[in-house]
Amino acid sequence: MNEKTLILGVIGADVHAVGNRILEYAFRQAGFRVVNLGVMVQQEEYISAALETAADAILVSSLYGHGEMDCRGLRQKCEEAGLEGILMYVGGNLVVGKQEFHEVEMKFRAMGFDRVYPPGTAPDTAIEDLQRDLGVV
Amino acid sequence: MNEKTLILGVIGADVHAVGNRILEYAFRQAGFRVVNLGVMVQQEEYISAALETAADAILVSSLYGHGEMDCRGLRQKCEEAGLEGILMYVGGNLVVGKQEFHEVEMKFRAMGFDRVYPPGTAPDTAIEDLQRDLGVV
Amino acid sequence: MNLENKKLELDAFRSTRQDVLKQWPTGRDVDFEEAVSYQKRIPAGKRFNGKLAEAVEKGITLIQPRAGVALPQEHIRLLRYLETEGEADLLPTTIDSYTRHNRYEEAEKGIRESRTEGRSLLNGFPAVNHGVAICREVTESVSLPVQVRHGTPDARLLAEITIAGGFTSYEGGGISYNIPYSKNISLERTLLDWQYVDRLMGLYEEAGVSINREPFGPLTGTLVPPCISHSVAILESLLAAEQGVKNLTVGYGQCGNLLQDVAAIRSLKSLTREYLTRFGYGDVTVTTVFHQWMGGFPQDEAKAFGVISWGAAAATLAGATKVIVKTPHEALGVPTMEANAQGLRATKQVTAMLRDQRLQRTPELIGEMEMIAAETRCILDRTLELGEGDWAKGTVRAFQAGIIDIPFAPSRSNAGKALPARDNTGAIRFLDFGALPFDEDIMAFHRDKIEDRAKKEGRAASFQMVIDDVYAIGKGFLVGRPKQNG
């Protein structure tokens, strides 16, 4: 079986559940295996879920503005846990306030995310990118 | 009698009649004698009305945006006609578009207007200025 | 002048035409036959009549801006921007004020100065000076239908040039583009000139090219009671239909009271149909246009968005075919293209969100519609009487007698005796009837409404109340209450 596994979750103390639920649905429809951790997910939870399911990618959502603080160190922890080079996306309303997206992107790329998405990104965009990055059609 | 006479009118091809009607009412209430030429007033009309009535001030309105073109040369014509130094105000939406008012003011002061008013100036403002400039209480 | 409401004879029309086309050099490029075949090549999706019919069928409210600048390339850029960034459904070309007064020399100067200064010194697009070819360039460079919006008492040459130039709708009328837009021009004169314009549209119609005609509904935009604008819209519809116009959009400027606004749009449509049918023009298609508040706007842009959006909501809840959109710059000056597009997008959001909703018919709504209808019939019936059966003659005499009286109009042909004021709910009523030919019931209704307000505000009804109402929306209210009642 060629099914790729995605870990999905909303990080930190963030409870925005709507987008998460829709992303799960969309990724499943697109043929991915989805492990959805829901909202209020700690960094450790992403990592252990990824290890347990031999996941291909971790998709972090942050809507409430504290993403900047919540996401720091996740890449390092992944490496330490043996998830070297695992594909990592992040999206949502990543910072507090309306900010120039390019700067936000740089900030999260520097934290080790492979792709960073602006507010309101459609699931299809992420699906196309996943297919490309994971080498599925 | 100490009543001061004002010439009122909307210059050029401008038909905005509402503000003009209210200004007339407000100036009369404030005790001025008002000669209201209404809308679509040519430069010559202001001058002959001012001469005829020995007016103390000419109040020009321009709302429709062509004020810049319509007002040019009025001061010179006044001088030529013998209305040296007659008090001249202008107000309304003087230029095309939303522009920095300070620049608009400079432009119309350069044309010889004593006072220049931004969009939406209340009649009371002009009444106070008139009282000061004409030395009435 | 021998004004009567009769289709112009072709000979007379043709001889006038020779003079009209000579009013400015660009007139010589107009060739009717060629223009007809040009118009016939315009695809259906880019014609006003088709787009309006589609909106009626879908039950949606289309959105249209006002816009025009001096130079062709800037104007094209502006329209394209409003199409793509503004999500407009219909496009305009607003004509500058010199052209409106046939002052083509001054317009020419405005064009020249705009070129040198690199900004538009004209408040619109001088279509006559630019001529047929450039008009075609304009209408061809967008993918939506384009209408001429102006305010021109003598709009014959402008009509010749712009329709030959590919525009598919033409705003205005002999009353609505005279009384609010001029001071000294006689009503006979403009009614005759608009017979010419309408006959021209009729000729296109007969040649198989349907041009939409839109009497200008809001008139002075300032506290105009619905019966006044309805009377004018219906008169201009009757006059246009007589000249062969088959596609009419009747208009109304928002008052701000939802019940009155919805009643106005619905009664406008039914009354116009009723009169057209009654007088033998049952084959004319009638649609409606709702103008977002046409009077003084708040200077603050956020507040202006509030006014704009409320206009969008009222238009949609009323079921108007299209809505003419204001911009957040309204109180300050001709809008930038960005501000114009913002007004459109705010409007689009509201009209689309409300597309499946209408205001319910309540006894109050029906009552309001019946009152508007009764008032309008009083005016129209008396007008026809004065005209001894001729609508055109009747119109002239009705204005002379103050039977039709448009508040705040600059024209000397207008009595200017009637005074409007809002009632306690913000609906526009009459504080002074002037010579309006209302029966006792109608007058009692208005008196009661105004009396109620005066009582609530603890002051007598007077011109001060009218002034307060003129300023009210600009200051953030609908009814201009005295301060202590704030």
Add this chain to the structure above:
Amino acid sequence: MNLENKKLELDAFRSTRQDVLKQWPTGRDVDFEEAVSYQKRIPAGKRFNGKLAEAVEKGITLIQPRAGVALPQEHIRLLRYLETEGEADLLPTTIDSYTRHNRYEEAEKGIRESRTEGRSLLNGFPAVNHGVAICREVTESVSLPVQVRHGTPDARLLAEITIAGGFTSYEGGGISYNIPYSKNISLERTLLDWQYVDRLMGLYEEAGVSINREPFGPLTGTLVPPCISHSVAILESLLAAEQGVKNLTVGYGQCGNLLQDVAAIRSLKSLTREYLTRFGYGDVTVTTVFHQWMGGFPQDEAKAFGVISWGAAAATLAGATKVIVKTPHEALGVPTMEANAQGLRATKQVTAMLRDQRLQRTPELIGEMEMIAAETRCILDRTLELGEGDWAKGTVRAFQAGIIDIPFAPSRSNAGKALPARDNTGAIRFLDFGALPFDEDIMAFHRDKIEDRAKKEGRAASFQMVIDDVYAIGKGFLVGRPKQNG
């Protein structure tokens, strides 16, 4: 845990209090007696209850923003700006998400980093960390009443500090600040904790200081049918009243269909009064709050103004006591103070323009109100039954059984089986009832409505319809139609 709907004993309350005030060092500055006398010195015009009563009397709709930043001086500047430039009638202090989850260490870090970076890294004001004195500085530096707005499941310490700090209204409740705002916290726990909060307000009330309490109406803000939010609002009102709360503002998040929104606000008020009176709390004052659309917003600011203004219009036409205002930055991030003030001014323009207008009572409106009432009664009656006469126990069991089911809620205590979708007019109905205890008539009503829509769109009702509706307003529509129906 021994949850029952009974006024907390003073002894038990006091012993819990000792622990609560120890949760963070700033707790020790709370002195109830001193706080009461401090609160008593707050002038009437700066108290929520007074200002709300005045609005009811005048028949106007007050406007209130959301706003909060990490640092006190910035927060004061923000509130002052919203008062003067935003023309707000009531002020908020929105609490940051770490504080909401009692993560005071992280909040402390956020404060520190905000100081170094010179911008707020927190999405709200961390009132607990700042403590009583700074809260007083905040409430004293503005001239309007200030409310605590948060989303805190365990809001006991926050309540102690902020009420001692001069706030005169407190948002939230054991259901509405748990189910939409947390994942793992048990409902018993939060109901108990909110009994504490409400008892605290009751004690203030008994000491002569009236604190306004506001259950959080919109819940998840996303397609919540009125009967669900009404049930929660009424339950929280009953629970609060039992603890001695006397001044309640019940809330509702806009759906977007005018009829449903007006029916919702009106039935919310009458149903809340009905249940309060029926269960012995007839002396509680009830006002209403309407939240402008709480779900996903369009990113474009002009379009956001359209949504904001339409919310302002619906609130006013419904006759809500106050409206909570969104901003043109909603889809993007916590707004700048300028954007926040813009949302307020657009709202102010509309609420003021419509202040003398209400939506007429039509058979359709009454029908909608009756439907909401019938649904809500089904839910509440079954809840009371499950609780064997105890509203608190009933609430817990009702959630377990899916008798109350909040769409899109993250909490494990929520069944998450019921699914909402819009009907052809945009009103929110149920596509799946889950375990909601509706009678056959009600279910048939919803099924018909959804069926009509499915038919119009030529597709079966499914989760895709729900998703389309979730996105719709952000994309410029109310009903999420498939593309071809656009």
